[in-house]
Every structure is written in structure tokens, then in C-alpha cells.
Amino acid sequence: MASDYFRSGDTRDRLRENSIARSCTLEADENDQIEDVRDGAEIIDLTSEILSTHTNSFSHAAAFQSQPHxxxxxxxxxxxxTMLGQYPVxxxxxxxxxxxxxxxxxxxxxxxxRTRNMKGQLPKKHNEVCMMLHSRQQTQPFLHDQPILANVKADLVVRRRAIITTNSVYPEFAARRILQSSAEHLSGQLSQSEEDATLVCRWKWIIQFVESNRKTRVYEESIERISLEEVSQSQFIVSEQTLRNRWRGGRHRGGSWRYNDHSDIRRDNRLPNQFVESFRHRGQKYTLFDAFSGARGVSRGAQxxxxxxxHAVDKExxxxxxxxxxxPETILYKMSIDQFIQEVRDLPLRPDVLHMSPPCQYFSPAHTRSCAHDEENTDAILCCHELVRKLRPRLITLEETFGLKFEQHQDYFHSLIGDLTHHGYSVRWRIVDLCTWGSAQTRKRLVILAAGPxxxxxxxPPATHSKNLADSLLPYNxxxxxLSRIxxxxxxxxxxxxxxxTPPRPRLEFDTQIGTILTSPGNIYYPDxxxxxxxxxxxxxxxxxxxxQFRGTRTSIKxxxxxxxxxxTVKVLYRHLEKWLLKQDGVTDHCPPSTQLITIDGESADVVIDSGSSAVLVRDSDVADARLSSLSSTIDHSCILIDLT
Structure with a gap:
């Protein structure tokens, strides 16, 4: 049986098969090497090394060690x-x-x-700390991910500390502030506070990894705020309603958009035990602000x-x-993000969800030489901080090239994550094979989800498609x-x-996926x-x-x-997010009183509607116009056609 932890040092041959949590001894394994993985999957080294130390740096440790443990x-x-991979413990x-x-x-x-040592992914605050939760991804649903624990020799202990665990936002419950103006006094006070003050933990850093061929690959990461349920002392608990109201002023349960109702966002003053499930109003929807909107791929999928x-904004x-x-009904701001922020400074915009797709060419693996727009593209990703501050959405989605995770771009990536956590957002990210969400391409993208205070x-969302039809999923597109609907x-x-x-190029397989479609897809052609x-x-x-529809020159449209x-694939993601928001709001989607409801979407090409059907729900506005004429001649007057967005 394989070991349940990473072994080295004195515990090299010890197995912890019955432990409820796996552990690793934090010492170096000289055989472990970090690789540059060009598909965007990050290789991590979870073994760690004992750093060289200096006697005069650890007088407190020596004093502590002279006493019985x-x-x-x-x-x-x-x-x-002590190190865990590239990060200190x-x-x-x-x-x-x-x-x-x-x-x-x-x-x-x-x-x-300490949060200050997370390379900018969390705010660098004094005596603020973050839990490090590394766990193997489990393939069996009945197994729970247990975090890997650190095995540390007792002589590495410096001192005992006190800690507060809270779900509140900084600076609530933070370590006492240093007020002395003298630089010498300030330095001394900071040093003393560093050693003695109570620590505060508001965050947990979760890394899920998979192991194959003796390599450890990151599958998914998240930096999440401590949840209310994880706080054991009630005096350090802040209600979720309070956190939300402080940040964005409240919410519309079931969605901020109501047909013929453009009321302002409402402060949520309900107590936790006043949670009552209700139905959505007819026509009520969650709202999306699409930043760096481009040709409207995200807007189309979300709709x-x-x-x-x-609302949307794009300067191109x-x-x-x-x-x-x-x-035509969406308000488009034809300007850059920084211009937009200045333009709407006094306008109270509070979308339920914000999507951002900053220009990605500079970070793409296909970008091999400098170009005139490099600085412009890197500046765009740095605008996200102020855009989030302005709009304060409940959820954020962000899509980028997986090249942003490459080592040479880590400063930009860490800055992006830090921009979100600075505002109190929990953040999750993963490199997604889009074919598992229904794309006909072998395309990988970095997808980031974030949730506000x-x-x-x-x-x-779980996979909807698979290669081998596993778990009753649909086959890959x-x-x-x-092309069948053209x-x-x-x-x-x-x-x-x-x-x-002339002559023809080599024939390609029709019943497979195409490679990634680029902005200049010259190497992709019809399979014949x-x-x-x-x-x-x-x-x-x-x-x-x-x-x-598309407008522009042939080159521009490509x-x-x-x-x-x-x-x-956006549709898969946003259907999942809609269900998630409805669940969090305690709201059930509105449906007509019917014992038989047929739902038609973009994949319902072969649905047969008979006269016994009492209701038809067209959820996908992409097909509404195309199907409406045929539906009207197929169904009788007892049927209802609703929700044509």
C-alpha cells in the first residue's frame, strides 16, 4: 500500500495508514525536481527543507528549548x-x-x-496568518480530503503563541497598532509585537493536488476567508449579512433584475434564523456586468x-x-476600464456577477516576442482592483490564458489574486479543459471564481462531457x-x-475535437x-x-x-452559478403550475412536443427566435411559452 504521506528523514519508513489526516516531514528530498509544465499544470514540491540558521537569531528559541517540552x-x-515547497511555515x-x-x-x-510571505496573494498585514491546507484530490466520492499535516522536530519550536480565528474583515480584531513616531521606538515595538502579540487567522489556502509518475501536480487552488462555522469563539463571529451589507449594501434575493422593476439594491436585515425559502418573481434574473466584453462570448453564454x-465595457x-x-438593451461603455471608473464615479452600480477577461496575448504561450500592445495588455489586468472596488459584485468570474500561471508571469498572477483578496473576496482557480464543459476544442483556460464578503x-461546475462516457456524461463535442446546425x-x-x-491538404478526423481556435487560425481547416x-x-x-451576428472585416471577425x-462553456459555468446563488438566497426558480414541463435549450434539436404538454419553457434565448415560429405551429393553445429573454 502506498504511503499516506511524504516521507523523509527519521520517519522515512513509517506509514500512517490509519491516520485521519495525512502528514509530511518537512525536510528536503534531493530527488525531487520542479518542472516547467507547458500545459499550465503546475508542479509543486511538497517536501521541505530545514533552513540554515544563525545562533544570534534564535535566542528565544534557545531559552524555550532549555525548558521541559x-x-x-x-x-x-x-x-x-521550516519550508513547505517554496513557502515558509x-x-x-x-x-x-x-x-x-x-x-x-x-x-x-x-x-x-504569515500573510506577508504569500508573494502578494494576501494583504501584507502585521501578525495576520493563513492556514495552509494541502490535500490529495480523491477519486472516490465517499472519501473526504484530509489536509496534509507537518511533522516538525521539537527543537525547532520558538515559542507558544495565542491566535484568534475569525470570519471578520481586516482590521477588526487585528493586533494592536504601533503609534510611536520615533523610528527606533517603532522598530522596537514592531519587533516586540511580532514576538508577543496575538495572531489573527482570517484565511485558509487550499491546494488540491494529484500525483502521477512520482510528480505532484496542482489540480485546484483557493484562498478562502474563514467561514462562520469555522469560528469556535462567538465573540469573533460576524454575521454574513453584516459583512455583505458593509461591502455592497445588501442584495436582491433571486436576482437584481426584475421585469418592470428597477428598484435599488436592498439592505439585508434578516436575522440568520429568519431564513425562509421563497419563489422568484416572474422575469427576475441575476445581473451580469461584462468587462473587456469583446464579441460577447461571455454575455451570450450567461444570457x-x-x-x-x-452593462458592458470594451475600448476596442x-x-x-x-x-x-x-x-441592444445592454448599456455598452465604449472606453477603457480606467475611463469607465471615472465616467461612472457617482453612479451606484451593483451587479450580482462581474466577469472580467483582460487581454491575454502577453501571457499566452503563443506570445514569443514583444509587440506594441504588451504594456497596454499588462496594464489592463492591473485595472481589475479598481473595477471590483467600484462595482462590488457578489460573485466574480475571470477567464485568462493558462500562460498566466507560468513562472515568468507569477508576479502578475499573484497581484491579480491579491487585488481580489484585498477587498475580502475568497478566490478559487483552476486550469479547465473546456471540452469537459461542451467545447468542441482541445482548449485549456485559466478560470477564476471569487465571492465577496x-x-x-x-x-x-462538474464536467458535463467526457471521452469515455464516464458517470453517464455526454460524449465530447x-x-x-x-457544424451540424449550419x-x-x-x-x-x-x-x-x-x-x-490545390492540392488538398491531408484529411482530418470529423468525429473528434479541433485544436484551439486562435485569433489568426490559419492552420485550421475543414476536415476534407x-x-x-x-x-x-x-x-x-x-x-x-x-x-x-458579427460585424466588421473578415480579419476583425476572425x-x-x-x-x-x-x-x-460559459453557459455551463453560469447555469451552475445561478443555481448556487439561488441556493444561497433560499429562492426557488419560478415555474408555471404544471405537471409536465418541457425545457428547450440549444441542444434540444430533436425534442418532440405533443398536444398533452401543458407548458414549454424556453430557457435559452439563443434558440428562442429560431424555435418560436416552429413551436407556434406545433403546440396547441393549451401550452404556455414563457421566459423568452
Whole structure:
């Protein structure tokens, strides 16, 4: 049986098969190496090393070690010279005490790190700490992820510490402030506070990893605020309603958009025990603000999932006409993010969800040389901080190239995460294979979810498609299926305008996925090898519905399509988020009183509606216009057609 922890040092041959939590001894393994993984999956080294130390730096440690070690489970201990991967471990909460064969005392515990040492992912605040929770991803649903614990030798203990665990936002309950003006006094006070003041833990850093071929790959990470349930002392609990009201002023349970009702956001003053489930109003929706909107891939997918796209912003003139023709009711700000923030300084905008897709070309693996827009693109990602401060959404989604996770771009990535946590947002991120959410492409994207103060951080939606039909999932989408809805007379499907190859190029497989569609997809062509794809075929392969229109030159339209977050995968994500928000709000989606309800969406091409059906719900506005005429001749007057967004 494989070991349940990473082994080294004196405990190299010890197995903890029956432990409720796995553990690792924090010493170096010279055989472990970190690799540069070009598909964006990060390799981590969870073994750690004892750092070299200087005698004069640890006088407190020497004094502590000269006394008998009477540690207890639950103690918070400051430790020295310990690393977990690339990060230092500053404290542990003791969960177990054991002895080696030579009677050397070993302490097992949950590791903590000072927030200032997290490379900018959390605010650098004095005596603020974060739990470090590393766990293997479990394949069996009945197994629970247990965090890996640190095994530390007792002689590395510096001192005992006190800690407050709270779900409040900084600076509530923070360590006392230093008021002396003298630099010398300030330095001395900070040093004393560093050693003696109570620690405060508001965050947990969760890394889920998988192991294969003796390598440890990060599967998913999150930096989450401590939840109310995790706070054991009631005096350090702040209600979620209070946190939410302080941050954004409240919420509309069930969605901020109501048909013919544009009322302001309401402060939530209900007590926790006043939680009563209710129904949504007819036409009520959660709202989306789409930043860096481009050709409206996110807006199209979110609208298909039931969201109301109320506002968008993009400074690129070539996408404005495409936007306006598809979403005439949405307010489009034709300007940069910084200009938008100045323009609407006094306008109280509070969307339920904010999506951001900053330009990603600079961080893309395909970006191999400098260009004129590099500085512009990197500046865009740094604007997110002020945009979040202005809009204060309940949830945030962000999509980027997985190249942002490469080592050379880590400063930008850590800054982005830090911009969100600075405002109290819990953040989760993962590199997603979009084919598992229905894309016909072998495309990977970095997807980030964030939840504001007073909100619960949603998980990622489960896969909807798989290669081997595992767990009764749909088969992967294919080129053939993605193109099957195109008719000869569809707009942008001009075969004469496509490039024809003489001699033909090698034939490709129809019933498989296409490679990632880029902004200049010259190496992608129709599988018979005779021609390039038409613009409409490009759009369908990118997940756009037939009804989505494009405006601009052929080159501009190709760029709009290639830059888009595939709408069919966005729909999967946003349906999941809508269900999550409804659950958090204690609201049930509105449905007509019916014993038989047929739901039609973009994939319901073969649905048969008979005269016995009492209601038809068209949830996907992408197909509403296309299906309405055929439905009206198919169903009788006893049927109801509702929710045509």
C-alpha cells in the first residue's frame, strides 16, 4: 500500500495508514525536481527543507528549548527553519505528539504562514496568518480530503503563541497598532509585537493536488476567508449579512433584475434564523456586468443560462457594432476600464456577477516576442482592483490564458489574486479543459471564481462531457456535431469566400475535437482538406449559436471569434452559478403550475412536443427566435411559452 504521506528523514519508513489526516516531514528530498509544465499544470514540491540558521537569531528559541517540552494537542507553536515547497511555515497547531526510536519528540500539526510571505496573494498585514491546507484530490466520492499535516522536530519550536480565528474583515480584531513616531521606538515595538502579540487567522489556502509518475501536480487552488462555522469563539463571529451589507449594501434575493422593476439594491436585515425559502418573481434574473466584453462570448453564454446582461465595457471599436447588434438593451461603455471608473464615479452600480477577461496575448504561450500592445495588455489586468472596488459584485468570474500561471508571469498572477483578496473576496482557480464543459476544442483556460464578503465561494461546475462516457456524461463535442446546425444559406457561411487548397491538404478526423481556435487560425481547416472554414463555421466551433451576428472585416471577425470565451462553456459555468446563488438566497426558480414541463435549450434539436404538454419553457434565448415560429405551429393553445429573454 502506498504511503499516506511524504516521507523523509527519521520517519522515512513509517506509514500512517490509519491516520485521519495525512502528514509530511518537512525536510528536503534531493530527488525531487520542479518542472516547467507547458500545459499550465503546475508542479509543486511538497517536501521541505530545514533552513540554515544563525545562533544570534534564535535566542528565544534557545531559552524555550532549555525548558521541559510539555506540549499539548491544540497548542499554537511558532517554529523556525521550516519550508513547505517554496513557502515558509511559521506556526503549527499541534494535532499529535510522537517520539522517534531515539525518543526524539516530533510534533504533528496544521501549518500556518504569515500573510506577508504569500508573494502578494494576501494583504501584507502585521501578525495576520493563513492556514495552509494541502490535500490529495480523491477519486472516490465517499472519501473526504484530509489536509496534509507537518511533522516538525521539537527543537525547532520558538515559542507558544495565542491566535484568534475569525470570519471578520481586516482590521477588526487585528493586533494592536504601533503609534510611536520615533523610528527606533517603532522598530522596537514592531519587533516586540511580532514576538508577543496575538495572531489573527482570517484565511485558509487550499491546494488540491494529484500525483502521477512520482510528480505532484496542482489540480485546484483557493484562498478562502474563514467561514462562520469555522469560528469556535462567538465573540469573533460576524454575521454574513453584516459583512455583505458593509461591502455592497445588501442584495436582491433571486436576482437584481426584475421585469418592470428597477428598484435599488436592498439592505439585508434578516436575522440568520429568519431564513425562509421563497419563489422568484416572474422575469427576475441575476445581473451580469461584462468587462473587456469583446464579441460577447461571455454575455451570450450567461444570457443563455438565464442572466440579464445589464452593462458592458470594451475600448476596442472593432467589437462595438458586433456587441450592439446582439445586445441592444445592454448599456455598452465604449472606453477603457480606467475611463469607465471615472465616467461612472457617482453612479451606484451593483451587479450580482462581474466577469472580467483582460487581454491575454502577453501571457499566452503563443506570445514569443514583444509587440506594441504588451504594456497596454499588462496594464489592463492591473485595472481589475479598481473595477471590483467600484462595482462590488457578489460573485466574480475571470477567464485568462493558462500562460498566466507560468513562472515568468507569477508576479502578475499573484497581484491579480491579491487585488481580489484585498477587498475580502475568497478566490478559487483552476486550469479547465473546456471540452469537459461542451467545447468542441482541445482548449485549456485559466478560470477564476471569487465571492465577496458575506458570500459563499462556489465550487467549479462538474464536467458535463467526457471521452469515455464516464458517470453517464455526454460524449465530447465534435467538429461534426458543432457544424451540424449550419444551413447553406446561413450568414457568414460563404463557401466561395473560403480559401481552397490545390492540392488538398491531408484529411482530418470529423468525429473528434479541433485544436484551439486562435485569433489568426490559419492552420485550421475543414476536415476534407479542400478548403478553410467559413466564418460561421469558425463561430460554431468556438461555441457561438447560429443567431449570434458579427460585424466588421473578415480579419476583425476572425479575431473577435478567436478572442471569445466559448459561449457554450460559459453557459455551463453560469447555469451552475445561478443555481448556487439561488441556493444561497433560499429562492426557488419560478415555474408555471404544471405537471409536465418541457425545457428547450440549444441542444434540444430533436425534442418532440405533443398536444398533452401543458407548458414549454424556453430557457435559452439563443434558440428562442429560431424555435418560436416552429413551436407556434406545433403546440396547441393549451401550452404556455414563457421566459423568452
Amino acid at each position: 510539555q506540549f499539548q494537542v491544540g497548542d499554537i507553536l511558532e517554529i523556525r527553519g 511559521h506556526f503549527i497547531k499541534v494535532t499529535g505528539i510522537s517520539y522517534t526510536s531515539t525518543q526524539f519528540q516530533m510534533l504533528e500539526g496544521l501549518p500556518f504562514i 443563455s443560462a438565464g442572466f440579464k446582461v445589464t 471599436p472593432t467589437v462595438w457594432d458586433t456587441y450592439s447588434i446582439n445586445f 458575506g458570500e459563499r465561494l462556489p465550487p467549479f 465534435t467538429i461534426r456535431k458543432a 444551413r447553406p444559406d446561413d450568414d457568414m457561411h460563404d463557401l466561395a469566400a473560403a480559401s481552397h487548397f 482538406g479542400n478548403r478553410s472554414y467559413t466564418l460561421r463555421e469558425h463561430a460554431c466551433l468556438q461555441g457561438f449559436p447560429i443567431c449570434h 479575431r473577435q471569434i478567436g478572442n471569445a470565451f466559448p459561449p457554450n
